[in-house]
Amino acid sequence: MTDSEERAGRRGLSAWTTRQWLRTGMAGALAVLALLGVAGAWMLGRTASISQDLVDVRSPAVTTAIRLESALLNQETGVRGYGLTGTADFLTPYRQGRAEQAADLAQLSKLLHDDDVGLRDIKAVQDAMETWRTRIGGPVAASPPGAPSTLASDRAAEGKRTFDEVRSALSRQQEHLRAEQAGARADLADMMRQRNWVFAAIALFILILAGLVFEGLRRGINEPLERLGTQARIITGGDFTHPITATGPADLKRLSDEIDLMRRRLVQELAFSEEARRRLDAQSADLQRSNTELEQFAYVASHDLQEPLRKVSSFTQLLQRRYGGQLDERADQYIDFAVDGANRMQTLINDLLEFSRVGRVHNNHQAVDLGRALDRTLSSLSLSIEETGAEITYDPLPTLIADSTQMGMLWQNLIGNAVKFRRAGQTPRIHVSAVRDDVLWRFTVTDNGIGIAPEYADKVFVIFQRLHTKDAYSGSGIGLAMCKKIVEFHGGTIAVDLTHEHGTRIVFTLAPEPAERPGPGELVGADASQVVPAS
Incomplete structure (x- = not known):
């Protein structure tokens, strides 16, 4: 990858918003957790299956095989004792052994119904036992009681040989069952180790994920926000020329740009306000000067103008009283106009002074x-x-x-x-x-x-x-x-x-x-x- 491609990739990542970063990170974390969870679930199921097979099949099969061996030995012992003594009590273990044999074989067949080796072992035990019963057990048990059976003594060697074959079949069966039991235990232990490793990996991944999330939030959100807050406090302190530096994800950069735009607008408004304040100060000075001139006008109107106006009014009234009727009609009219104008001017000045005194005097x-x-x-x-x-x-x-x-x-x-x-x-x-x-x-x-x-x-x-x-x-x-x-x-x-x-x-x-x-x-x-x- 060239430097330009790498820089373009960094710019593309920097254009991501906080929401995009969170969505991508959460999606990746959930995908990994899902895979680890599926593996853990499969291992839990496999562990449960092996454990169930060990508890419900292998161990009961070994126990049943041992009980079957005991039942067969009871039959052989009872027949041999009956053949030597002719006592009928010896046939009781033989008959109980046959009943137990049938039950144990049925239980083994049920437990090992999907185990071809186990079924062959059961068939071998059954065949060997059937041979012994046909040649030895059955005929001897059928002999009349009360006296030793000649058949037992005649077939003693054959009976030993056929029952040894039964023992061999039982030994092979138990060896196979114990081997399968040991294998199941080994599989269970191995699966439990794998399960523990998977769960440890899940826990480690969660810790790593928490650390990455914390570090990502610190670098991507907390630090940019802290820098933005520091710069905002600088501006709040009065340094409105301090620029806002945009950092972090795209949305935080946009927020920083908007705050900086607001800062620049405030700078412009402050400059405008300062200019307006200077103009207002100048207008206030002009207004104060105008107020002073107006007060001077009020003083002139109340003092300087009053005296000549009173003189005009007094002398026009004197003219009216002394020469009224002595001059022609037009002269009397002119004098009346002068007196009326002077009086109205006096009234206007007084009213104007009263108007100017509102709020001042x-x-x-x-x-x-x-x-x-x-x-x-x-x-x-x-x-x-x-x-x-x-x-x-x-x-x-x-x-x-x-x-x-x-x-x-x-x-x-x-x-x-x-x-x-x-x-x-x-x-x-x-x-x-x-x-x-x-x-x-x-x-x-x-x-x-x-x-x-x-x-x-x-x-x-x-x-x-x-x-x-x-x-x-x-x-x-x-x-x-x-x-x-x-x-x-x-x-x-x-x-x-x-x-x-x-x-x-x-x-x-x-x-x-x-x-x-x-x-x-x-x-x-x-x-x-x-x-x-x-x-």
Whole structure:
């Protein structure tokens, strides 16, 4: 095999997955165990067969052959004693021996039915015994009792010779049986040794297999996983540039590659996050600078602009009082325009300052009883309520952690709008309700006023957005925008309920406790996009 073929073979093996390695190893181990198991089973069966043949055939055959020899000797002894004495008692062993002979021969024939040598030995014993009985045993036993048999003395030499042939046949039979018994014992001992060797080989193979499995798992799974875990811990420790080296079977290599891909993706995400953080820091700096400028604008609006505006308003009012009616009608109209513009500018600046203070100046969270806050609002609006005859009712209101000043501004704008935008010739009826909605409180302010068209449901919450002329309804168009800012500052939302008919229903939510809020400067900066365009 060339080096290139060997390297290709190694690459092919390295492409195997853990499952393929386990399947191949288990298949090979099971095949070897199956072969050894078949060999062991065959040897167990062979051992049992030899043992059964030894116990059930060979040993009983030897014992039966010995009993047969005893039965034949009894016959010869009984006949010889009867022939010498003529006493009938000597015929009893002869007759018992014949009966035992028949039983023993039948037992031997049954035990050795598939043993040709054993059957020939039985036939030889039977023939020799039949010759002795025909020539000696039978005639002597048939002689009359009471006197010695002349036949026994006449055929003594022949009787000895024929019975010696019986003894020879018995000896050959027993030798054959003992030899076969010894052979069976030797076969049994040899088979037991082979069986023990096979089982020892099975045990050794199992030990070797266990060692190979342990070593294979250690090298193929444990070590790659430990290396992967070590590299993962290095990355977890903060070294995201540390590469993941793929080792082990194909599936573990794929896992390592996927983890390394995830690491590279994390490196990219971290780089992106770092870049985003730098941009966010730059934007935060710009936002802080914008906040500072906005605070300067608020200071200018509250101090520097107020004084000249008051002068303009004061002197235009002086002109109106002193020269009103002395000039022509157009001059009086111009003076009225100047006074009205100055007053409206004063109102806009004050409202704008109040809007900018939400979350910046008014930011003192404490337990606020919204029922009491609403009572204070109704007291401050008592003049307009009495003038319009408004009927205002409200359900029990909860106590929340909030800024009390902002809650007062919220109620004042909502109730004030409900009273202001009433239907002509109809008594205003306003109801405030509050229900717990999961973790938030949901409030509704319902009136029977002129209502809000669906296409303006979002526009009314934009600062300085008016749906009516100043001649029809007074105001700066900042009230609902301030309500939206207050509600969102307290972690809620506000909207117009478009399903309500015959009036307006404002729905807003408040959190029982405020979430973490940015600093005052950031809150002002968040409204800078609203304030600057309006200017």
